[in-house]
Amino acid sequence: MALYPIAETFFSIQGEGCHAGRRAYFARLFGCNVKCRWCDSRTAWEGLPDRRMSESEIAAEAAASLAEFAVITGGEPCMHDMRPLLSALSSVNVAAHLETSGTLRIDESGDSRFDWVAVSPKLFAPPLESSLARADELKFIVSDLRELGEYENFYPAALNAKSVWIHPVWSGISDPDLLEGICEFVKSKGGKYRAGWQMHKCYFAR
Numbered sequence: 001m002a003l004y005p006i007a008e009t010f011f012s013i014q015g016e017g018c019h020a021g022r023r024a025y026f027a028r029l030f031g032c033n034v035k036c037r038w039c040d041s042r043t044a045w046e047g048l049p050d051r052r053m054s055e056s057e058i059a060a061e062a063a064a065s066l067a068e069f070a071v072i073t074g075g076e077p078c079m080h081d082m083r084p085l086l087s088a089l090s091s092v093n094v095a096a097h098l099e100t101s102g103t104l105r106i107d108e109s110g111d112s113r114f115d116w117v118a119v120s121p122k123l124f125a126p127p128l129e130s131s132l133a134r135a136d137e138l139k140f141i142v143s144d145l146r147e148l149g150e151y152e153n154f155y156p157a158a159l160n161a162k163s164v165w166i167h168p169v170w171s172g173i174s175d176p177d178l179l180e181g182i183c184e185f186v187k188s189k190g191g192k193y194r195a196g197w198q199m200h201k202c203y204f205a206r
């Protein structure tokens with residue numbers, strides 16, 4: 001049995017990426033090795049965890065909700081051994097999605113695999129090539145349009161990504177230059193590039 005440090009668990013909608021709008025159970029695990037200056041989930045790595053839960057407790061809570069899948073997020077979930085949790089979620093037929101910075105190895109083996117992996121790389125903490133290759137989608141948070149060119153360095157390794165989301169940083173959602181720049185970038189690139197949004201915040205949801 002594993003005991004996971006928990007920042008919070010909740011039932012909401014997925015607000016980002018290809019699964020936006022779908023009902024999701026979130027398990028936000030405590031601890032992060034990246035510690036972004038602008039982090040909007042600081043309670044996931046500052047102070048102490050809210051509680052600890054076993055993999056079966058998390059899986060039971062997810063299964064009891066009306067969620068279509070469970071999102072394992074953080075903090076940085078890959079600081080913890082994901083295999084017991086993946087096995088427990090599979091045993092209750094709940095699909096497992098991962099949200100990670102990509103800086104640590106995504107620990108999958110045999111049947112213990114994520115159904116969906118979203119990697120959100122940070123420029124100051126580059127992701128592993130193996131994480132980029134595993135990503136089903138990439139998500140870049142942009143506060144300055146000059147970052148777009150630097151993020152492009154990560155694209156070639158993301159061989160399996162179905163989409164590459166460019167999100168304005170939340171504090172920049174009223175900045176017309178930033179929004180127009182993202183829009184023009186997506187239009188000029190075509191392919192897998194998408195203009196993204198944190199939709200759950202518009203719904204005042206977590």
Ligand code: SF4
Nearest residue numbers: 032034035036039075
């Ligand atoms: S990687 Fe995510 S959880 Fe960790 S500090 Fe950065 S934004 Fe926050």
